[in-house]
Amino acid sequence: MSADVEYEPVIGLEIHVQLKTRTKMFCGCELSFGDPPNIHVCPVCLGLPGSLPVVNARAIHLGLMIGMAVGSELAPRSIFHRKNYFYPDLPKGYQISQFDLPLCLGGKLGDVRIHRVHLEEDAAKLTHVGESGRIHGSDSSIVDYNRGGTPLAEIVTEPDVRSAEQAREWLNMLRVTLRQLGVSDVNMEEGSLRCDANISIRPVGDTELHTKTELKNMNSFRYIERGIHAEVARQIEIVRSGGKVQGETLHFDPRTERITSLRSKEEAHDYRYFPEPDLVPITISAEMLDAARAEVPELPTARAERYASTLGLSDDAAKLLADRAELAAYFESVLEVDSVEPVAAANWVTELAARLDEGDPAGSKVEPRALASLIGLLSSKAINVGAARQVLDRLVAEGGDPLAIVEAEGLGAIGGGDELADAVAAAIAANPDVAEKIRDGNMKAIGPIIGHVMKATKGRADGGEVTRLVRQQLGL
Numbered sequence: 001m002s003a004d005v006e007y008e009p010v011i012g013l014e015i016h017v018q019l020k021t022r023t024k025m026f027c028g029c030e031l032s033f034g035d036p037p038n039i040h041v042c043p044v045c046l047g048l049p050g051s052l053p054v055v056n057a058r059a060i061h062l063g064l065m066i067g068m069a070v071g072s073e074l075a076p077r078s079i080f081h082r083k084n085y086f087y088p089d090l091p092k093g094y095q096i097s098q099f100d101l102p103l104c105l106g107g108k109l110g111d112v113r114i115h116r117v118h119l120e121e122d123a124a125k126l127t128h129v130g131e132s133g134r135i136h137g138s139d140s141s142i143v144d145y146n147r148g149g150t151p152l153a154e155i156v157t158e159p160d161v162r163s164a165e166q167a168r169e170w171l172n173m174l175r176v177t178l179r180q181l182g183v184s185d186v187n188m189e190e191g192s193l194r195c196d197a198n199i200s201i202r203p204v205g206d207t208e209l210h211t212k213t214e215l216k217n218m219n220s221f222r223y224i225e226r227g228i229h230a231e232v233a234r235q236i237e238i239v240r241s242g243g244k245v246q247g248e249t250l251h252f253d254p255r256t257e258r259i260t261s262l263r264s265k266e267e268a269h270d271y272r273y274f275p276e277p278d279l280v281p282i283t284i285s286a287e288m289l290d291a292a293r294a295e296v297p298e299l300p301t302a303r304a305e306r307y308a309s310t311l312g313l314s315d316d317a318a319k320l321l322a323d324r325a326e327l328a329a330y331f332e333s334v335l336e337v338d339s340v341e342p343v344a345a346a347n348w349v350t351e352l353a354a355r356l357d358e359g360d361p362a363g364s365k366v367e368p369r370a371l372a373s374l375i376g377l378l379s380s381k382a383i384n385v386g387a388a389r390q391v392l393d394r395l396v397a398e399g400g401d402p403l404a405i406v407e408a409e410g411l412g413a414i415g416g417g418d419e420l421a422d423a424v425a426a427a428i429a430a431n432p433d434v435a436e437k438i439r440d441g442n443m444k445a446i447g448p449i450i451g452h453v454m455k456a457t458k459g460r461a462d463g464g465e466v467t468r469l470v471r472q473q474l475g476l
Helices: 057-069 164-180 221-240 286-295 299-310 315-322 327-336 342-354 366-380 385-398 401-410 415-429 434-439 443-456 463-473
Strands: 009-016 081-085 092-096 113-119 125-128 141-144 151-157 192-204 212-216 248-253 256-262
Touching: 009 164, 057 113, 057 164, 057 286, 081 434, 125 315, 141 256, 164 192, 164 212, 164 221, 164 299, 164 342, 164 385, 192 221, 212 221, 221 256, 221 315, 221 434, 248 327, 286 315, 299 315, 315 327, 315 342, 327 342, 342 366, 366 401, 385 401, 385 443, 415 434, 415 463
Parallel strands: 212 248
Antiparallel strands: 009 151, 009 192, 081 092, 113 151, 125 141, 192 212, 248 256
């Protein structure tokens, strides 16, 4: 293969989402994170003889909400299957999952199509202790069955992703959507959101799908991006050296940036799915659909589109507000006060958010009416931007009324009159070389004069008025 050929990645994602239920998928054991190992277990989730599973109705409800959020076709009838394989983290010797009749089929989020969303139970957690899994000189692993049986939604995309950066951006969009749905904590550090990536390459312009590899269980967006980059580079190197990419399951080590093989696809399990005989089929009723639909809020993508199309916000500003439900709610509260201009409101809600370190502005000392009042003072040129930021700092620290703070601190803008004209004249006299450049037509050189005036007026001068007076006094 010629070294001149350019390649593009073809990436599909499989995302496992732990659902936010009170109990496990098929038993009444409490869900928890960080508790002592093996205390939230029972005969059902341990797979003891004679125990019978019962489907968690709340998990079905949350699965329907996910399907609605991504525009899936919701199955009127869905069944669970046994997925048979043997591993220490699976006490029954099989996992209860869904195969050919999943809860949700199709859909789309952003520019990535969804293949399916199905429900299943999580496996337990294996920990390989010490270097090479050695404890007291022997090869050992330990298993915590607390996680075993946790309800999962597996979201499988079509191979629509074309770069590691797109994968990271789309996964962030999915996480924001799921969080605002309220179906999961989507905390990657705690394992409630995990991702596998199926990766292949092909010459740019080719439409065929080529042999893919699978990167397993990456638990941060940064590692996912780095892992995809590393695997794409590995595949391109193989092809350009005349080799063929082998289908296999891989592990990416973020510390060393190395890709290692876990197993080949030829060694992959034949799971021998068959319908779970202890569970009846799930029939989705109109009442179940209505209940799920009633809990689906306006989602980030739709909210961002509304802010951009109806309120005139830039795409970046609309996305920033829409991605955080608490910011969106506060922003809309500000808009309700005295018809505040939306773009100005968005800018100042963003300014406020930057001072709160991810906190909810509704819980701050800055009431929506106070922020609207501050925006009004600025738009009427009663204060300038610098003074507005000082007032906002005071509001964050103490709350209160912006106008009272302006009057108490003497922050009102100097917009005209002899005081400002005299300050401009002094600034021109102090910067004759700058004045000469301005006379020659270089208005970009005005910075030192404006800075001189701002210092003399303690930041209260109106920048536009200063520029006008400079032009006037220089005869321009």
